[in-house]
Amino acid sequence: MTAPPFDPATSRRVPETRQPLRSLLGVLLLIAIIWQLPHGRTLLYPLSLLATCAHELGHGVTALLLGAHFESFVLHADGSGLALWRGTPGRLGSALIAAGGLLAPSIAGSLLLVLSRWPRLARMLLGLIGGSLVLVVAMWTRNLFGIAFLLCAALFFVLAAVWLNERGAIFVLRLIAAVLCLSWLQDVDYMFSASASIGGLRHASDTAIMAQALWLPYWFWGGVVATLSLAILALGLWFAVRAQRC
Template identity: 60%
Template structure:
């Protein structure tokens, strides 16, 4: 099967499962991993813009929050909000491109595990979040140790496609002015952007969804140029 066809079928299967009655529960570890990347997108964008990233919270209901401090301008505030919305897609596309070859697949799994452990030490502040990230780090390290190179690359692509498609499950959130985090109502990221700039929140939600879809198609196009094949030696 051509790599582009495999990626498209994997993406379609994940999108379909997410729409089934218990689909999000079946993909719960991957769904919450996308939440983690979303919150890291907020926090790292804040750091890049000279603000302080204080902590990240992940909750069992699949929600999360990045807490940052500083005195940003209107554009910086909008960019920090957009960093969370686009973070999973950007991370997913990067993984798709990097996993196009099996050469460094297992090393990349180790790098991802180390990133999770580092974010635990620096920013994760609640018990559930710490436990979730630790489990994922262990799974990635075990996969790097025991999976063949082709299997490691396929695992990376599964994670990448899930991250790229997380915007699809967040469409209601993108086109809403509010969000519920651990039972508490907050402004949505789209509403934060709208308040910082101009135009309504649904415009910014639609723009982010469009950018996410275009980035996904670009990532699949680039990644499918290099088929995932196991290395052979004589």
């Protein structure tokens, strides 16, 4: 039996069940710090685009779940995106579709954190992500930049699934999960604004749409979304560590 690693600070062995939590927190902290740097968003540019993709798909999938039709989405080089849907889900449904985009990255990221605890799943998940991106391009992506980026991202994930070992695959999954879980940090201004520039045009923010449907001010819904995002991250971390212990 292999002994757990030695912690010089306490002169004790570190229990193996504590290692996943430290590793996950380290990746999350690193991403959070980089995003606060002056050029942090540029350093994480491809990952930021993936977070935008998850955001827009969150709108579309929520619309589908509520009986509406997901028309298309575009992904712009400046990191913005726009999802188009059609239907009459009502005031509450419209608010839920707006919230779906804001919360989808956190939900997807937390799910990846949990699933990354099983090494045998890691490479399969990378391949699944790559295949899903190809499907997204075929069904909904409607601009050249979005198509090119998502196809390149799909190729990366497929090649990673084929070439990486289990440890490398887990690292990639955790990196993607951390970016998705914390992507709301780069959208704080957006969540607490009434409008935003998307593709050079002004559009109502998601929280403003929620405010129009549910009457309370947009900054209130921005606070609700930020709180829920943190709660989803905490829940994902708890399940990830608990899964390792089991």
